Amino acid sequence: MPPTQSPPPDLAAPADAPAVPVSGWGRTAPTVARLVRPRSYDEAVAAVRGCGARGGIPRGLGRAYGDAAQNAGGAVLDMTALDRIHAVDAAGGVVLCDAGVSLHRLMQVLLPLGWFVPVTPGTRYVTVGGAIGADIHGKNHHVCGSFSRHVLSLELLTADGTIRTVAPGDPLFEATCGGMGLTGVVLTASLRLQPVETSWMTVDTERARDLDDLMARLTATDHRHRYSVAWIDLLARGAATGRAVLTRGDHAPRAALPRSRRARRDPLEFRPSRLPAAPSFLPDGLLGPTTVGIFNELWYRRAPRLRTGELQRLHAFFHPLDGVPHWNRVYGRSGFVQYQFVVGYGEEEALRRIVRRISGRRCPSFLAVLKRFGDGDPGWLSFPTAGWTLALDLPAGLPGLDGLLDELDEEVAAAGGRVYLAKDSRLRPELLPAMYPRLEEFRALRAALDPRGVFTSDLSRRLGL
Amino acid sequence: MKDAFGAPQSVLVLGGASEIGLAVARRMLVRRARAVWLAGRPSPALDSAAASLRALRPGADVRTVEFDALDTGSHEEVLGKVFAEGDVDLVLLAFGVLGDQARDEREPAGAVRVAQTNYTGAVSAGLVAASALRGQGHGSLVVLSSVAAERARRGNFIYGSSKAGLDAFAQGLGEALRGTGVHVMVVRPGFVRSRMTAGLREAPLATTPGAVAAAVESGLRHRASTVWVPGALRPAMAVLRHLPRPLFRRLPL
Numbered sequence: 135m136p137p138t139q140s141p142p143p144d145l146a147a148p149a150d151a152p153a154v155p156v157s158g159w160g161r162t163a164p165t166v167a168r169l170v171r172p173r174s175y176d177e178a179v180a181a182v183r184g185c186g187a188r189g190g191i192p193r194g195l196g197r198a199y200g201d202a203a204q205n206a207g208g209a210v211l212d213m214t215a216l217d218r219i220h221a222v223d224a225a226g227g228v229v230l231c232d233a234g235v236s237l238h239r240l241m242q243v244l245l246p247l248g249w250f251v252p253v254t255p256g257t258r259y260v261t262v263g264g265a266i267g268a269d270i271h272g273k274n275h276h277v278c279g280s281f282s283r284h285v286l287s288l289e290l291l292t293a294d295g296t297i298r299t300v301a302p303g304d305p306l307f308e309a310t311c312g313g314m315g316l317t318g319v320v321l322t323a324s325l326r327l328q329p330v331e332t333s334w335m336t337v338d339t340e341r342a343r344d345l346d347d348l349m350a351r352l353t354a355t356d357h358r359h360r361y362s363v364a365w366i367d368l369l370a371r372g373a374a375t376g377r378a379v380l381t382r383g384d385h386a387p388r389a390a391l392p393r394s395r396r397a398r399r400d401p402l403e404f405r406p407s408r409l410p411a412a413p414s415f416l417p418d419g420l421l422g423p424t425t426v427g428i429f430n431e432l433w434y435r436r437a438p439r440l441r442t443g444e445l446q447r448l449h450a451f452f453h454p455l456d457g458v459p460h461w462n463r464v465y466g467r468s469g470f471v472q473y474q475f476v477v478g479y480g481e482e483e484a485l486r487r488i489v490r491r492i493s494g495r496r497c498p499s500f501l502a503v504l505k506r507f508g509d510g511d512p513g514w515l516s517f518p519t520a521g522w523t524l525a526l527d528l529p530a531g532l533p534g535l536d537g538l539l540d541e542l543d544e545e546v547a548a549a550g551g552r553v554y555l556a557k558d559s560r561l562r563p564e565l566l567p568a569m570y571p572r573l574e575e576f577r578a579l580r581a582a583l584d585p586r587g588v589f590t591s592d593l594s595r596r597l598g599l
Numbered sequence: 600m601k602d603a604f605g606a607p608q609s610v611l612v613l614g615g616a617s618e619i620g621l622a623v624a625r626r627m628l629v630r631r632a633r634a635v636w637l638a639g640r641p642s643p644a645l646d647s648a649a650a651s652l653r654a655l656r657p658g659a660d661v662r663t664v665e666f667d668a669l670d671t672g673s674h675e676e677v678l679g680k681v682f683a684e685g686d687v688d689l690v691l692l693a694f695g696v697l698g699d700q701a702r703d704e705r706e707p708a709g710a711v712r713v714a715q716t717n718y719t720g721a722v723s724a725g726l727v728a729a730s731a732l733r734g735q736g737h738g739s740l741v742v743l744s745s746v747a748a749e750r751a752r753r754g755n756f757i758y759g760s761s762k763a764g765l766d767a768f769a770q771g772l773g774e775a776l777r778g779t780g781v782h783v784m785v786v787r788p789g790f791v792r793s794r795m796t797a798g799l800r801e802a803p804l805a806t807t808p809g810a811v812a813a814a815v816e817s818g819l820r821h822r823a824s825t826v827w828v829p830g831a832l833r834p835a836m837a838v839l840r841h842l843p844r845p846l847f848r849r850l851p852l
């Protein structure tokens with residue numbers, strides 16, 4: 135008789151994992167999956183091997199807005215128990231860590247050593263695996279590119295249960311960066327870091343009176359700053375359509391800190407505080423055009439016309455929302471949708487039309503974010519391309535929102551742009567090939583690497599990835 | 600998969616030629632649906648229903664499959680075949696017969712047929728569909744109950760009681776499926792102008808298959824467990840339900 139192949143009893147057995155509802159940050163389309171939480175690489179291998187007919191998908195901290203880290207009826211591999219930082223090269227600025235480590239944790243460990251993560255999104259509560267899976271971008275994309283540009287190599291657990299080391303230039307690396315977890319599970323990654331002298335930012339703020347003014351200002355001076363972003367008030371109409379506040383920042387050198395302050399003694403201190411969490415049950419419709427309109431108005435008036443060299447804590451500059459845990463609950467039971475797209479330089483007219491359209495519909499969108507991207511990144515499904523990217527949050531219960539976003543998709547696709555899969559929860563699959571020209575290559579690689587479709591998510595089912 | 604707004608990509612209509620069922624299928628095809636199964640008794644009506652959907656969205660995968668609510672023994676196999684072809688995001692339980700109250704009172708065999716179609720057939724198909732949906736970890740089961748299920752009336756209590764049974768069954772099934780990813784929604788239309796009611800005197804608040812479809816779309820979006828069509832029926836029935844019997848009897852319903 136052949137020896138039995140059952141895994142040792144202490145390995146997390148995917149088949150007995152509890153079936154629980156899983157949703158994305160927008161809380162829109164929860165589905166039920168077996169949640170498996172591997173505590174070792176062996177358990178991760180066993181989890182992938184034992185996924186079952188409906189496959190599995192890795193999940194980090196669930197900050198993707200839509201259904202990317204869900205897998206109805208199958209397994210979801212919660213990678214956050216694999217969260218060791220293996221080695222830090224404090225001289226060379228390289229860290230080797232598990233994919234389940236959060237950027238928050240990395241900052242806690244690395245900042246005192248004078249290093250910062252190369253790219254951070256608007257929240258620190260994402261994992262390295264999620265950052266690679268979505269090939270995230272930050273306010274420094276115009277200078278530094280996406281997250282994966284700073285990945286030196288990674289270890290990938292593929293559908294056949296083997297672990298491969300992949301590095302930039304390798305097709306599997308490029309498919310994995312931005313591949314939304316569909317090529318395999320990233321187990322570890324080594325990242326190149328950004329040196330910093332302090333945990334402070336010097337920030338310049340200026341107001342732009344409308345969209346054209348905003349685009350002109352961004353175009354003229356973006357290159358002077360490492361970090362740049364603009365917050366647009368999409369409820370402003372008429373001549374004020376697209377009015378915005380630009381914030382640009384750079385890591386403050388030690389010399390920029392005032393001599394008197396405590397800051398000088400511990401320039402690399404990183405202790406962000408958090409407020410109490412938003413309550414778990416809030417009704418729909420809290421955020422209508424009136425409440426949001428008042429908020430946006432106050433916020434615009436409060437901003438200085440021009441202010442330079444203000445010192446801000448790093449977390450205040452990058453992650454203002456992280457101060458309120460579970461802020462996503464303010465959208466109530468129906469949840470919310472984030473819409474983020476990019477259109478290339480030269481397609482400003484499309485951007486203007488889209489902004490006018492959203493403003494005209496009086497959508498209760500809190501501050502939307504406009505940013506200029508640098509060149510596109512090597513990931514086959516990476517989102518950024520050289521151009522303008524706009525991101526906005528909207529309550530999913532808003533009547534007519536589905537139709538409006540479909541119309542915006544058409545505009546975006548016609549302008550040669552695309553929407554961001556990490557934020558998506560509603561794109562029409564027919565538009566995907568035009569938006570992501572390397573989709574066919576991606577599908578072909580998956581078909582060869584994972585013929586049985588072990589890696590499957592609600593996103594991949596919905597869009598046919 | 601359903602999108603953030605609850606719009607399904609694949610739909611199975613049990614009672615495939617039903618006017619309300621078709622209105623729902625049409626509405627879903629305009630949104631995200633690209634695969635539609637019409638399950639019903641073979642008839643020219645079923646075929647032309649499928650043809651009309653294909654014309655509405657060329658390229659959509661519209662198929663018919665033989666299904667008889669009364670043949671409960673076949674439900675596992677018929678539904679199994681559909682689910683084997685891929686996930687179904689929305690199952691709409693649309694079959695039903697109104698019967699002929701006066702005749703069915705005289706000839707109980709007719710009443711049995713109403714009960715067996717509307718209740719027994721639905722219990723069987725509903726359980727089979729629920730189990731398949733549960734296996735895929737997502738999906739909605741939408742059950743067309745009726746306002747007639749709320750309170751027995753002299754004029755249609757055979758139909759009404761079958762719908763009352765169905766309604767209670769569907770509510771319970773919804774409870775049973777909590778936490779499984781499967782959503783059950785009970786839809787209670789009032790008088791709908793369709794083939795079923797052709798020639799009957801219209802009741803107050805009469806509505807259309809299109810309005811029922813719109814209400815289903817909105818209910819899916821909000822993951823509602825109960826939907827009344829039109830919405831005004833909810834408060835109206837809350838009152839009527841508690842009206843003293845002698846008064847209720849005299850209402851022109």
Ligand SMILES: Cc1cc2nc3c(=O)[nH]c(=O)nc-3n(C[C@H](O)[C@H](O)[C@H](O)COP(=O)(O)OP(=O)(O)OC[C@H]3O[C@@H](n4cnc5c(N)ncnc54)[C@H](O)[C@@H]3O)c2cc1C
Pocket residue numbers: 159191192193194195196197198199202203213233234254255256257259260261262263264265266267268269270271272273313314315316318319320321455556557
């Ligand atoms: C407030 C807020 C602000 C944000 N700002 C930005 C921003 O500025 N820029 C930006 O780019 N994004 C932004 N995002 C989106 C977020 O950065 C991405 O969705 C990121 O992928 C979330 O990481 P996560 O660990 O939560 O991953 P999850 O949401 O759990 O998963 C996201 C994807 O990564 C895959 N994945 C997770 N772990 C692994 C792994 N170990 N191996 C392989 N694949 C894996 C999943 O399968 C899934 O496809 C923001 C999100 C929020 C909530």
Ligand SMILES: NC(=O)c1ccc[n+]([C@@H]2O[C@H](COP(=O)([O-])OP(=O)(O)OC[C@H]3O[C@@H](n4cnc5c(N)ncnc54)[C@H](OP(=O)(O)O)[C@@H]3O)[C@@H](O)[C@H]2O)c1
Pocket residue numbers: 613614615616617618619620639640642644666667668669692693694695696697716743744745746787788789790791792793794795796
């Ligand atoms: N119309 C209203 O006023 C109203 C109000 C409230 C609720 N409803 C409910 O809504 C649903 C749809 O009604 P509708 O208005 O669309 O009427 P409809 O057009 O008459 O549709 C009913 C469908 O049920 C099918 N059916 C009947 N017996 C069947 C069986 N044994 N096996 C398979 N299919 C069977 C019929 O198929 P065939 O074509 O083969 O006969 C028909 O297609 C019904 O459940 C009805 O009770 C209707």
